[in-house]
Amino acid sequence: MKTSKQLKEERALISAKIDELSKVENPTDAQVSELRDALKNEENLTNSIETALEFEKREAAKAAEVRANAGVAGGKNNSGEEKELRKFSLSKLIAGVEGSPESRSIDTGFECEVLGITKDTRSFKLSEQLLNAIMPEKRTMTAAGATAGGNFIPTEKIGFFDALFAATVLDSLGVQRLTGLSANTDLTGFTASVVSAFANGETGTQTPTDPTTAARELRPKLLYAATNISRRLLIQTNPSIDQFVMQNIMRSMAVKLEQAVINGGGSTEPTGILSSGIASVAMGANGGAPTYPKILELIQTVLTNDGANVNRMFLANPKVVAKLKQTELDTGSGAFIMGYNGLFGSQMGVIDGYNVAVTSNVPSNLSKGNTTGVCSALIFGDFANVVVGQFGQIEVIVDPYTSARTGTIEYTVNQFVDSTVLQPLALGAIADLTTT
Numbered sequence: 001m002k003t004s005k006q007l008k009e010e011r012a013l014i015s016a017k018i019d020e021l022s023k024v025e026n027p028t029d030a031q032v033s034e035l036r037d038a039l040k041n042e043e044n045l046t047n048s049i050e051t052a053l054e055f056e057k058r059e060a061a062k063a064a065e066v067r068a069n070a071g072v073a074g075g076k077n078n079s080g081e082e083k084e085l086r087k088f089s090l091s092k093l094i095a096g097v098e099g100s101p102e103s104r105s106i107d108t109g110f111e112c113e114v115l116g117i118t119k120d121t122r123s124f125k126l127s128e129q130l131l132n133a134i135m136p137e138k139r140t141m142t143a144a145g146a147t148a149g150g151n152f153i154p155t156e157k158i159g160f161f162d163a164l165f166a167a168t169v170l171d172s173l174g175v176q177r178l179t180g181l182s183a184n185t186d187l188t189g190f191t192a193s194v195v196s197a198f199a200n201g202e203t204g205t206q207t208p209t210d211p212t213t214a215a216r217e218l219r220p221k222l223l224y225a226a227t228n229i230s231r232r233l234l235i236q237t238n239p240s241i242d243q244f245v246m247q248n249i250m251r252s253m254a255v256k257l258e259q260a261v262i263n264g265g266g267s268t269e270p271t272g273i274l275s276s277g278i279a280s281v282a283m284g285a286n287g288g289a290p291t292y293p294k295i296l297e298l299i300q301t302v303l304t305n306d307g308a309n310v311n312r313m314f315l316a317n318p319k320v321v322a323k324l325k326q327t328e329l330d331t332g333s334g335a336f337i338m339g340y341n342g343l344f345g346s347q348m349g350v351i352d353g354y355n356v357a358v359t360s361n362v363p364s365n366l367s368k369g370n371t372t373g374v375c376s377a378l379i380f381g382d383f384a385n386v387v388v389g390q391f392g393q394i395e396v397i398v399d400p401y402t403s404a405r406t407g408t409i410e411y412t413v414n415q416f417v418d419s420t421v422l423q424p425l426a427l428g429a430i431a432d433l434t435t436t
Contacts, residue, residue: 002048002052002174002311003052003056003171004049004052004053004056006172006174007045007048007049007052008049010045010311010355011042011045011046011049014038014041014042014045015042017034017038018035018038018039018042021034021035021038022035040309041309044309087110088110088111088114088130089111089242090111090242090243090245090246090396092106092108092111092242093108093111093112093115093124093398094229094234094242094398094409094411096108096111114130123395123396123397123398124395124396125392125393125394125395125396126393126394126395126396127393127394131246131250131394162244162247162248162251163248163251163252165251165252165254165255166255166258166259166359166360166361167358167359167360167361168254168255168258168359168361169258169315169357169358169359169361170258170261170383170386170388172357173313173315173357173383173386174311174313174382174383174384175261175383175384175386175387175388176384176386176387176388177387177388177389177390178218178387178388178389178390179389179390180390180392181218181220181389181390181391181392182391182392184217184218184219184220185217185218185219185389186215186216186217186218187215187216187217187218187387187420187422188213188214188215188216189213189214189216189422189423190211190212190213190214191212191213191214191423192211192212193211194209194210194211195209216387216420216421216422217418217420218387218389218418218419218420219418220391220392220416220417220418221268221269221270221416221417221418222268222414222415222416223253223256223257223414223415223416223417224412224413224414224415225249225252225253225412225413226410226411226412226413227245227249227410227411228403228406228408228409228410228411229241229245229408229409229411230407230408230409231407231408231409232407234409245411246413249413250413253413253415255361257270257388257417258359258361259361260272260419261273261386261388261419262274262315262361262362262363262379263275263362263363263377264419270417270418270419270420271419271420272419273379273386273421273427273429274363274377274379274429274431276420276421276424277421277424277425278379278381278421278424278425278427278428278429279298279301279302279305279381279424279425279427279428279429280428280429280430280431281294281297281298281301281428281429281430282368282430282431282432283368283430283432283433283434284368284369284432285368285369286368286369286370286371286432287368287369287371287375287432287433287434288432288433288434289323289327289433289434289435290320290323290324290327290337290378290430290433291327292327292329292330292337294430295337295351295352295378295430296352298378298380298428298429298430299352299354299380301428302380302381302425302426302427302428305425305426305428306381306382306423306425306426308382310382310384311382311384312354312380312381312382313354313355313356313357313380313381313383314351314354314355314356314357314378314379314380315356315357315359315362315378315379315380315383316356316357316358316362316376316377316378316379317358317359317360317361317362317363317364317376317377318358318360319364319376319435320362320364320376320377320378320433320435321338321356321358322435323433323435324336324337324338324351325337325338325339325340337351338350338351338356354380362376362377362378362379363376363377364376364435366431366432368431368432371432371434374434374435374436375431375432375433375434376433376434376435377429377430377431377433378429378430378433379427379428379429380427380428380429381426381427381428382423382426382427383427385421385422385423385424385426385427386419386420386421386422386427387419387420387421387422388417388418388419389417389418389419389420390415390416390417391415391416391417391418392415392416393415394413394414394415395413395414395415396411396412396413397411397412397413397414398410398411399411399412
């Protein structure tokens, strides 16, 4: 479900379009029809915004309850409680349970109270509320200087920069997320409806038909990340290091999950959108460069399958976007499939009026015929049909024994996830685009 902020942004774009169309003195029939559709969409979005606000209010209340159960008194989302929770130190907790004689003197009472564990616990779980509270904080780190005279000059470690990651865009597309699952989960519905027909005359025989039902499965699949943290690093740095490591791990896992949701192969990982039986439009036997007619064919195919008035979007990688900004709608027209800088009245970040989400998580190494390992995908449709499920909470396991002789502590984060597509034909893709 899209957030109220996302819906308000969409409504602002439509409102701007309405203002533009209303200023036309002698509108064509097409412009009148477009204005009528825009007014209807604006009304629908207003209703959706009200629903989203009510849902967000409900989720905020649930989050407050979770915080209360996590050891934060009162369960209210105020600055004092957030400040208190930020005292939580993962590195201190790890050092306190590592098993050495020195670890017994480390006070981890606050951390154990928040997680509801004892000091002897080797495995614990972190809630999303706790992660949100501790990850953003970044403290200054210091170290000694260089040799010779430089030893008198201290060096400050200021701030923190993370590794580079692909953009994660699933939430902006309106993908549904189910959290707190435990048992195997089936999402059930209809894949074909009851067939309506006119009777053959006043007393003609009426033939009943039944809808076709289906179940979309969510089964827990292990997504993990593991690293070794040296005991010396834990001793010589302040508690910021645990937040930096956790932030890096969570971003890495989010990217890996999104890659699987888009193009996962199934079995031990989710079956991705591209492998879920969605509609397909091909450029050719060996793939080919994108053309406007083929993109219109993709849009037509999806809209023919799914005629509901929903918010559809495109999903592309940067290579496809760059190619579309250089590909003319029609030879010699000077207008491009994906406009930029407002040329020819074009809107930035849209294709044929549909918004485009961009991430390198969309594959660019696909093959078609003799074209091997260089094809890209362009996906279009209603991404609300994509559901991502998370089973249980995120689990953190501290192992001070396996790598004890190397002076490191093995640090593993586990979560169980899966994804499915409810109505595959509500989405479609061109998966053999060449961009060079």
